[in-house]
Amino acid sequence: MRDKNYACGVRFWHPEWLQKYATTKWFLGIYGLLGTVQAMSYMYFIVTLTTIERRFHMPSQTTGIVLSGNEISQILLSLILSYVGGQRNRPLWIAWGMVFCGLSCFILALPHLLYGLGDDAFHLTKEYFDIVGTKAHVILGNSTAIIPKKAEDRGLCKATVDEEECENIVKIVPLLLIFLSQFILGIGNTLYYSLGQTYLDDNTKKKNTPLMLAYAMALRMIGPIFGFFLGYVALNMFIDPSKTPLIDRNDPRWLGAWWFGWILLGTAMLMFSGLIALFPKRLPKDKAMLYDSHQPRTLLAEESKNLNGDLEIDTRSPPKDDLPKLKDLPKALGRLLKNRLIIFNNFAAIFYILGASGYMTFMARYMEVQFHRSSQSATIVVGPLTIGAMLTGLLLSGWVISKKRPSASKVLFWNVIVACVYMCGQFSYMFFYCGDTRTMMQNGVFNLTSTCNRDCHCDKATYSPVCHEPTGRTFFSPCHAGCQSWNKAENTYSDCTCALPEYSNLPTTPPSFAQIGTIHQEIKTFAPGSKQTTPKFFNPSVKPTSSTPASSFFDTLTAGACLEGCTWAFYGFTMLSLLVHWVGSSGRIGNVLVNYRAVSPEDKSFAQGLTLMMLSLFAMIPGPIIFGRVIDTTCLVWNYQCGKRGDCQLYDQEVFRYSMNGLSLVLTGLGAIFDVLVWFHGRNLDLYGEADEARLKEMEEKNNSDNTRKLPIS
Template sequence: MVQLVDSNLGSGTVDINQRTNSNHEANHSEQDKMLSTMKKELSKKELKEEVREKLKDIKDNLEITKDIRCGFGFIQGKILQKFATQEVFVLLYGILGATIQAGASYFSGTISTLEKRYRIPSRNMGVILTGNDIILALFGIPITYYAGRKHKPRWMCIGMLFIVAFCLLNTFPHVIYGSGKEALALTKEYEEDHYSSLQNATDESLCSKEGVECIKEGSLIPQAIFFVSQLMWGIGSPLYGNLGMAYMDDNIKRSKTPILISFSFFIKMLGPVGGYCLAAWCLNMFISPELTPTIITKDPRWLGAWWLGWVIVAVIMAFFSFMIALFPKELPDRAVRKLLEDQTKDEVTKKKEEVEAQISWKDMKITFGRLLRNKILMCSTVGSLFYCFGYYPYWTYMPKYIEMQYKVSASKSSLITGVVGLVFTALGIISSGAFVSKVRPRARCLGGFNVFAGVVTILGIFSYTLLGCAEGDDFNAMIGRVNSSSFSAQKMTTCNADCNCDFSRYSPICSMDGTNMTYISPCHAGCRSSQILDDGSKVSV
């Protein structure tokens, strides 16, 4: 019995030893795999560090030629050369883009004030805003093609100077015409002169003969100036946008391209927020800041200092335009990578690239034809065209829409437009760039998400039709509630049909026929003239 037990115990001991040995062998194999993996990772890291050290040595010993030298003229040196990096360029490119977007949003935020000050109909303002698109359509491609083979940062600076000219030209109407008599009459300094002129004028014509507009449109000179400024914008914007993207594509590593480009777009999207906030700040000041207005900002007759923001934007833009011009034709890191690539190329390939780099109209046609045959690019371009066709006018007139629909001041409508929508746009851009860099989804997934986002955006825009104030949508609320016993709606519309009352001053009057109707101006009531009686009261008929 004991021997049997001993033999069984012995066999059990052998089994345990075998299992223990197998476990040790498995653990050793796993440890060996982990060690080999760690060695491979360490070898990769060491290899990367070694490559970085070699690239750094090549960069430090690289001859500073005119193509990689940062600065020009007497503004150059070793200290300045340290800033010739892709990170600094992306930062400056984003800041410049922010100033451009600030200028565009500032123009949008001041449109209602410009239309009111110079009596520009909205249809004319729409034509003015097409000036930059006309230049882009006619000269955008040849300008970008020619400048793309030259010193890109300096040509970007030239384009930015055209946009600076756009900003300064927008201030010219104020320099030429000043604040206007109507605005000056609403100040303490000039109100006595205004009242004395009213006392001398006993008869005033509000509407000329039937079929003639009673309130004529403003002079064409301010409209022509604004249109020429838009042409300047059209010349400068492709030089900045297209050349900047090409410069980043040439000089930034592909692994860092998504995050750096999204970072630059994030900075650019802060520009519209700043532009609308600047418009709100400027429009909150009277058009002549040195004078004391007798009305508040909520008064429909209020005119803000729309011209002041253009000076601020022009100064900031000119400063950073000079900074971008200091960058070399290509960054030193790009020159190092290009040097290593050239060592592996044969002479035939080098000569072929030199021929392709030469500027010619024939080469431009070939390049343009190659782009037209790219189906994905063409579909994306057509989609962008429809996007611009619908979204740009919507966003341009959004401040005016909020101002008119919800009866708020021009400064408040600009502040709402800039802060709410564009902040979320900026957050979306920076988060999407980080997501694409880390996850790297397929192109099909990105395209599907873009379609989904577009559909949600369209549904959100259509929801605006369900929002608003009932009185703001009611035509009778603008001209007074018409009593069917004394007037009919048809008579009311035909009464002032020949009078263009869009630019009439806010001057509410009451009817004298017992209906207790109030109109926002004599023109809206259909009055053709006004008289000042002996007792000083004013009667419109």
């Protein structure tokens, strides 16, 4: 009779044709594909995050708090789930974890299904035009048409102030739904990470573990490439595909279909969870894989008696006494907390993740601010190239460690070198950027209110930059440029009074160091919609003259900021990122092996659970919140609605760059210190199970000797 512990299937269904798939390679394939889909969901969330923020008016600090739901569930449940699930049917528990991940994806799509595209986006559609008219005129080709209030003027100069509508602003419920989805996702992530890789390690020859882990991580690493692509496709669709937008994808007010990918990802996770649930509790083993940390010692002893012939598997169910008990959890936790190597390795990972959390969470915004590229166009270039570099570094390191078997001292010292490369890269990032475009400025600051737009009522105009190509000047919005007409066919603005030659002579030089603090403080405290319509540091010195020729009174501006030729900076940043991530990925296998080999076999899965809890508590939760707060302090112009501050519309590029990269550099440096401690204390670690192999060989020789003595003498 076949033992269910070693048979593919579920409950009472274990067909014979399914048993050939009970191999490490098949588990690796399914587990890796699950990781691919899971990584897709993570990167898809990062790519669409700025769209979600603009849709629901979320500041960066709030985003960090909402994202902490994932880590909160890991803090609360990772120890229990990894301790109890670690010695039960791990594939089945992983499958349930993926069900939770799929459910979280569907919950993430709920805010759109409940609240739709929102008023801001709806006011930019043809359907709104069919309902509401306006007095503003827009040039459509060779004709003039009346279009709706929000889409029409696209922030044009208006003689009257529109009343602000506040009753339809939705914030709390979508945030709660996003937080709930992240909380449920954390349960699935805990089961996937803490149980999956240890199951692989227990069913693989120890010398092959690095390569198997590299394959699993590589399959997971492919996920972000597809996540980038899915995000690119989704964000290029209008947030409501059933509506016809009156703006194009390059307009700063464009909102993509951020919700679309979650339905596809949730469905894929549910499908793969059913496949991984079919794997047995333990895979049939060969002689070199008898030392399974999750196999009761009584079974190991029984199997060891059969080394002379074909391996016979004991079909007895594990005794109940061998199953984990919650009352033993504190004792197991105490063993791990006293393990200096595990603690040092975990703190090294904590500071690395803290240092990288700004890039992981806010990379799309970093590219927008530093290189003036949309999140779609930037990530579709940087993302796949970076992932490709990480893949090659990961696979190469896994192959080298498996085949060449470098000493633990060499593997761990390489991680110290990796940390130094990371720090050099983060320092160098500070020097790659596209210079801020010349704007209608006074002392280097946006001229939010001037004589030329004084009667345009631009207090509530959102950041929609327009470019005056002849002078290379960028205006905050068409309203601030004094534009009164929009040509939809060419997406240009005309009748722009602030583009007059009289105003082109305003100074555009940056402020002096003595002025910077005052100027920044003035902009940050200037709330659109307040009675103070002109920041006090601005004092218009140029006024239009009556002698201005009529032919020069009107000028044309194009949508979007004036971009300087700085392609070299963007691609230089990309190439440097490739190098840093290629080297960095080569150290991941060594970190994982330390966690596996520095503990007793029965604590392996539990050690992974402890690692997840520590990373969540000290890195994943505070990281996005800290960087979100730092990024918010670099904001120059906030979007206010009904007196409440929402998302940031304009950042101080230089302060943003130095603050984010400088903080990352310091945190990575702390991680490097702990890597040195790991190298010092773990340089004699047995990474490849050589002690187990020697022990197994000794048992074989002993059994052969005993059997020889039992042979009858002829």
